[in-house]
Amino acid sequence: HNAQVAESFLVFNSEGYIQSQPATSVFQYGFNTSDKSGCGWIAVYNVLRYFYNEGIITIEPEIENVIKPLDQFAAFGFGSLGTNPLVIKWLLKSQGFKVEFVLDRTKFEQEAKTSTINIIAYLSKNLNRAHYQMIEYDEVQNDFIFYTSASRKSMSTYLAAHEDDYTFLITISI
Template sequence: MKSKDGYIINQGLTQHIHNGRYDSAYNGCGWIAAYNFLKINGVSMRSEKVRTQLRLIMKGKFGTNPFSLYRFLRRNGFPVQRTYRLRKSKNYNSGIVLYFTGKTLHYVAFYKTSEDTYRFLNATYGLENDIRAFPQFIDESTKFPLGMILSI
């Protein structure tokens, strides 16, 4: 479930963690992305606390409310900016991207690893070091050019 450095990278193994009416393997990507984002930025918070502070859509049927996630990050001291055009990527330090996979919406936390690359956490379940350029990630992962990026 976790990487060697403590990030949650395999949502598929979280079926024992409830998130609303459903288990986290089904709808946990929002709280997982929030947990990973906090860890990226040096904030230690228990996963249970992260999960309970985020609002769900239809008791979890459609996962975490994106505006709740935005408010959660702002309340925790992060001056995140919102971007809705995924292909209009900037020079981010870290963030969370919400995108359409072709089947579902999915949240993923990311952080800069070099001038041109980022590490994406929980994008490909269980992949320890998913490191790509941001445009490459968008081209390979999304099926629609709109979504949301919360970044600092």
């Protein structure tokens, strides 16, 4: 199913990133559709798209090839509860990238600035919401570009908005 709908999926920005999780409702992820719990695979897809755009990888990422291993091995609660971050790390490491978790919020900004690209995530303490996003440091503006959904903000602004949530950063480097 996902390979078929991927052929006609056109909801990318001009650089090929997915910026709208609701638009991914055509994809299956676990027992759900991707608009409900697909932010993990979307963040991974956007990371691979970043590396492709930068010429670091030469094979263009395909949505169905990102969803498949995460759906098989990482979908918590058959996709109802999101994506296992350990499998995200494994998948990116299997592509040859250096991948680390950062749990100390005081180190997020520095680690995100010095890695090639990042995924940031939060989980509310009452466990009713969570989200993964690819983030890119913009040296010129000295802020971060957040993907899906698109925004710009400082790390301190992001962390203040999630001060009552569990947060972690996944740094990805070449």
